[in-house]
Amino acid sequence: MEHKEDKLKEVISHAKEYGFVFPSSEIYDGLAATYDYGQLGSELKNNIKSYWWKSMVQMHENIVGIDSAIFMHPTTWKASGHVDAFNDPLIDNKDSKKRYRADVLIEEFIEKIRMKIEKEVEKGIKKFGDDFDETQFRATHPNVLRNKEKINEIEDRMRETLGKNDLEGVYNLIVDLEIACPISGTKNWTEVRQFNLMFSTELGSVAGDASTIYLRPETAQGIFVNFLNVQKSGRMKIPFGIAQIGKAFRNEIVARQFIFRMREFEQMEMQFFVRPGEEMKWYEYWKEARSNWHKALGLGDHNYRFHDHIKLAHYANAAADIEFNFPMGFKELEGIHSRTDYDLKQHEQFSGKKLQYFDPELNQNYVPFVVETSVGLDRMFLAVLSASHKNEVLEDGSERTVLTLPPALAPYKVAIMPLTKKDGLPEKAREIIDQLKFDFLCQYDEKDSIGKRYRRQDAIGTPFSVTVDHQTLEDHTVTIRDRDTMDQVRVNVADLFSIIDQKVNMRKLLV
Ligand code: GAP
Secondary structure, eight states: OOOHHHHHHHHHHHHHHTTSEEETTGGGTOOTTOEEEOHHHHHHHHHHHHHHHIIIIISOTTEEEEOOOSBOOTHHHHHTTHHHHOEEEEEEBTTTOOEEEHHHHHHHHHHHHHHHHHHHHHHHHHHHGGGOOHHHHHHHOHHHHHHHHHHHHHHHHHHHHHHTTOHHHHHHHHHHTTOOOTTTOOOOBOOOEEEEOOOEEEESSSGGGOEEEEBOSOSHHHHHTTHHHHHHHTTOOSSEEEEEEEEEEOOOSSOOTGGGSOSEEEEEEEEEEEOTTOHHHHHHHHHHHHHHHHHTTOSOGGGEEEEEOSSOOTTOSEEEEEEEEETTEEEEEEEEEEEETHHHHHHHHHHOOOOOEEETTTTEEEOOEEEEEEEEHHHHHHHHHHHHEEEEEOTTSOEEEEEOOOTTTOSOSEEEEESSSSTTHHHHHHHHHHHHTTTSOEEEOOSSOHHHHHHHHHHHTOSEEEEEOHHHHHHSEEEEEETTTOOEEEEEGGGHHHHHHHHHOTHHHHO
16 A cells, blocks of 8 residues: 555645646745646636535625635624634654644544554454444554543543643643654654634834734634625525635744645635524534535545544534544544634624624524534645545556546636547637537647557546547547546547536535
8 A cells, every 4th residue: 555645745736737736936935835726726616616606605695705805893802712822732852843733633542542442443443354343443453542532531631721721731641641752753842822713914104103914714603794794785594604715814823734734824714603602503504514515526425524623712612523534544624613602702702893683483583503614725725635546457467646626626627639630639629618618627648659648638637528539520439538547438429518517517516
């Protein structure tokens, strides 16, 4: 099996070679953890956005979308709690001089124990074969039980210390677990300190008048402050949602693992406003709905799992992550949070304006509760790209690298290739593109052998390649090749639209 780090490196270099993702300002040697999306990357990203927007806004009568400003009145962030509480606990190793998030060090330690449990289960499967009862094994095997207990103990201590902001307690936990720095291998740690993640800058040109403003660390606050604007102008009735896609910024202590953790990234967030007391019902509803949205992409149901938060954000009373099996292992892809009425109440208090809803059925005013779904667009991109990237050995012994992207998300839907550059074939190929380009992004390719051209399309995930040959000029038929099966069939030019549309139409994902 391919090593996980090698897999990530391969995905990064493939992404660069084919124009999906470039290191930002590369001619100046780049900027740490900052990336640019290239010509194919921006197509893939737009298609992911479109899938999310359609499934949220177009498919729900009671969800509407907005696009709020990145800069907001500074009091927004005081009210939301981000100025005081949007912190990460950090710790430095004195020998390697590397800085870590203390909670992540502990979580990685827990993950290692989880791996031990999985290894034990794998041994059981090998030993007992078909007779293996996994549920019973997990519930009774002494090594599994011991490790589970260990995890529970650590998680309890984590919850307790992080919950109380007991930084000394977090430090003691790291020391007691004998966690070593992955770089230096030593346990020579500094104390744990809090670090605010918001970027700030100054508004105004006169120094004295300048006031600190922040780059938004989440898009959600733009939704909260517009809650009444949207509710009133859109005549929205509870329960209803407001969706938004946009950039967010966090001064991450450790930004690494390609586009997984960046300081500038994009979020797709939806705040669902509900009656107080009904939030848990909707929390469960959205957990399931969002899990289904991910799984519809066909990247493999086994690649997803839920993870309940140990340390709840300052605004939440329940929170879970949908984790994805990235090349670096299972990590957070999306968060679903029950945010109570915390944000709206805080904004009421700080602004002095009422942010309430009159419920005609109850004949009552109240501050709605909120269930939020929040998925990182860049993390979605990495999930889709890494799960689709495959090196295959074909029947004839040759090899190909293929991106088996969900067809609805693929940048190009079809490549049109004249067999030769003469005899009117290029003109015929362009004629076909002129028919298809209103519905699909098409690529024209006339260079190299057809075999090489197929490989190039495989490498960028184009679901179909169409070859125009001399017979096309006589009977208006072409050869269409399927990226995944590599089957080639002769079809009428007039049928191309429906063949392609059937496979790449986003409708398939939305039903
Ligand atoms: N409004 C809630 C919120 O912001 P979060 O769990 O902090 O919650 C939501 O972030 C999602 O945003 C995460 O699940 C992740 O996909 C994405 N995200 C967060 N920080 C990120 C970063 N530094 N780089 C890329 N994506 C990030």
